[in-house]
Every structure is written in C-alpha cells, then in structure tokens.
Amino acid sequence: MATPLPINVGRLTQIAGFELVRMFLTKRGLIALAAFALVWLIILRYPIGQAVGIVSAPDFEQIARDISGSIGLSKLLDWPEAEFAMYWLIALYSFPVFGLFICSDQTVGDRERGTLRFLSLRSTRFEILFGRFLGQLAVLACLVAITLVATLAVLGFRDPSLLAGGFARALSIFLILVITLCPFVALMTLINTFARSSRLSIVLAILYFAAGGIIVGILQWQIPVLGLLDYLFPGVQIELLAGQNLPLLSAVAIPLVQTAVLLSVAQRIFARSSL
C-alpha cells in the first residue's frame, strides 16, 4: 500500500476545502446549519442578550459573584463584555458536543460507499485523513466565528463603546475555542477509521466518554497515579478553562498534544485498512 508521505499541500487544501462545500452547499449541510442557527438565535436572544441585565442587577450582583466564585467562574464577572462571558461558558461546553455530531462522517460514509477508492487514486491516505480533519475543523471554526460576530453585534447594540475591547475578546475566544475543539474532531477522525457508519461513530464517541470515564474513575480510585489517564479524554481541561483558571500554555498544549496523538493513531489504522 501507499507510503503516506510526502504531503502535497495543494491536494490537502482541495480535500479540506471540499468539506466546506459539503457543509455549506449541500441540503444535508444546510439543514444542520439551519438547526444550528435556530439554537444560537435563542441563545443570543435570551441567555446572552439578557446576561448584562441579570448579572449587573444590584440585588443579584453579589449573589452572582458568590455563586461564580464557588464554582471558579469569578474572573468572568470582571469582563466588561458580559455577553462574551455568557457566550464563553455556553460555547465552551456546547461546541465540543456539537462538534462530535457534525464531524461524525469524515471518512466512514465515503469508505462504505466506495468513494474513497476514487480519492485514494488521486491523493495519499494521509492527505485524505488529515485533509478531512482540517476541513471539519474549518467548518467548526466558521460556525464559531459566525456566533462570535453575532455576539459582538449584540454587545455593540447594548454599548458601542465596548466594541473595540469586544473584538479583541472575540479573537482570543475564537483561538482558544478552535484549539479546544481540535481533539474532539481528531477523536471522530480516529473513530471513523474503524466504525461502519456515522451513527455508530457517534455511539462509540459517547461510549468512549461515558464508559471510559467510569473505567478511569474506578482505576483512579484504586491507583491514584492513573488519574493521568484523564488526559486520554478530549476536553479534560475545559472545567479549569471555563473559569479562566488554566495557564495559557496548558490551555493550548493539552488539546494540541491530544490531537497529535489521536491523529497519529488514526493514520496508522487508516494506512493499513482496506478500502
């Protein structure tokens, strides 16, 4: 079978770009996009749109600070752009789950249909796998960017003087969110190399987090050092990251290392699998 390297950047870009076409120019992709837009319209209208009113109400402010402090979110209350504080919490927990669903069919559908056979005569398996990963990540990055722009608009509507600071905040949130999403997409890349359908990929991902979490919990209880196994799970850092209590290096390094490991395992399996 083919040696996976060298990488041809042109082919890689074509494969990744085609994922954007698949998401934004097909009926199925547009339906998913419409559902996504509807959910975020509700989020922007209520939790985010009303965030400032709730948090800055004189009767409520101290209670909010007490509650946030106890769950490690007090730093978020110092953000002048309260809309982004609310956005941050919602996006940080919802996008990874959404990402698992939206990235559930990276290669599995094409492999079952035989379409990968056409592709593999024109690009290496590594280009297909990594190109699809990049494409799916680009799709998620687009969705994150769209929701950030919408949140920025809500912020600007309330107080235009906060727009400049809001833009910088949006940019940093964008980068951290996309990096946080990387291992979730990579996990689906890996599962796609052996699953038989996108539905099964989702089921296996859920099992990985649910059953895997229980098993690691039990092992950790017996042998505390096995707590390190938590790093097998994408999003292990999210709890600390949510309250801005994680050093930037860890916030970036943990997901990137997880992504590299998941992708290299995926590549090893994919390079040896029959198409």
Added chain:
Amino acid sequence: MRPLITASGLSKSYGAKLALNNVDFEINKGAPVALVGPNGAGKTTLFSLLCGYIAPSKGSLEILGHKPGSAALFNKVSALPQDAQLDPRFNIDKQLAFYAKLQGMGAKQSQTEALRVLDLVGLKEIAKQRAGDLSHGMRKRVTIAQALIGAPQIVMLDEATAGLDPIHAREVRELVSELSEQATFILSSHDLTELERLCSQVLHLDKGVLSEHQTKTNNTDKHFYTLMLSEAYQNVEQQLQAIAGVSRVYMSQHKEYVVEYQPTSDPLDIALLNFCHQQHWQYRQLVNGHTLENQIFKQEKV
C-alpha cells in the same frame, strides 16, 4: 521495454480463505488486457491490489516501477472499482472537477475536463444533476468518466459494462477501443465476447490461480477454425472431416465446431465456406482460431 505491471508470487488471503494463490504475470503497454473468471475467482481482489486498496499477503506487485497506491502513480493510473459510487449529494460535474483538481488541474481546466469526460460517456447534458438522482446505468457511466480524467497510462475497469443496456455497453466498448491507443486498459467482465473483441491478452483466474491466454493468435503448432452454424445439421463432424487438410473436427458447443487443420497452400477457410454453401448449411460465424470461451472452458463436447 519495461512492463507496465509486474506481479511476482502474489498471494492474498482473507483469514483462512486464499483469494489469490502465487500469481505471476506481466502486462505490457498495448492492447487492452482482459481479466476473466467465475464469481469469487479473485478478480476484484486482484483489481483491489492493483489499485492499492488492499495489501498483498505475499509476493510483490509493481506498477510503472512503483508500489500500487503510491503518490508517483497519481495521474498515471486510474480505475473504475466495482460498486464504488460517487457522493449522491453533489452535482456530478462538481465531483469530477474536484477529482481533476486533485490531479493538478486549475479551477477552469478542471471544469472543462469534467465536461469532456462526461461527453465521452454521453452524459454532458446531465452534468448539473446530483449523483443520487441518476439511474444505475448513468451512475456507472459517470464512474467510467472519472477514470478517464487527465491522461492516464493505465485504466482499470472492473465490470464496466455490467448493468448497462446493450447500446451503452457497446458505446463503452467503442470508447475503450478508441482510447486504447493512448492508454493500456485492463478490463474485467463476464462477457467473453466483449473481451474477445477488445483484448489480446487474457488473464484467467479460477479459485485464485492464474492462467494466460491469447485471443488473436494461434500460439501452438496446431491450427484451428471455429465454425458456428445457424442450425443443427446431421453428421457435421464426419462431413467436415472429409475436407482436404482437416485433421480433426469436434463439437465445442451446440451448433459450434472446432476444425483442426494442417496448413497447406490452399486456404482452408475458403474451402470451409464453400463446403457450407454446397451443403446448404447456414453459418453464423467463422473464427480464425479458438474462441476465448473455448480457450477458457472445456472445449470438446462429448
């Protein structure tokens, strides 16, 4: 001249099942090559090995000096894998243009190329339709079109005409015949007549074992004609045996006779046709040599 494809001691097993057993062959540039054999003989396994979809269990396989699936073969080797489908959600021109871009063409050139190959299979007018909206036969022709993108040196078509109506099957045969000057085709099919028309070299697989045949030459010291009659006549073998130069006659199939002869100065084919005319026998076909079907399967009907 270096062979296009060289297989040496090639074996592939799936668990305990041996799909290909120690296969050796060479394919040179030139006329199309046929790959025939019954269902389960190992044809698709061999195609999959040639395309790099699976790895051999033993032996070596080289295409243009490279391992199958190698990046060096992109743009040089193309294939129609059996049962592979395009993405049903996309317009076919978009998908073909995408493949052309992967083969290194620019945006505009890839669009032109997509339309060119669709035109070759007579589907230019449905370029904007989604693959999922096409009939089975049309989908097959589109997948043949993808194999013709660019200027491949080797084109492998697995069951290209299966499921096509006779008119379109004929068009595909004509297309292969036209393009065989530019590329070496490897065709698998159950239609031996089709392969006989197109191919000079035949790789016959049965239970994973390979044998080779030639369709257009008598490759032994013996010389044959195959005479196909329109009706069943009495004592044909005995009467044909009486013609000067004929050494042996036997029935290979119903209404089909193989005539073995010694070459002389008088052409036997003319004598055979004259004899049919004198006997008022209507003949359908006179083949110089054995038919491919007779070469591959048991010839003599007892």
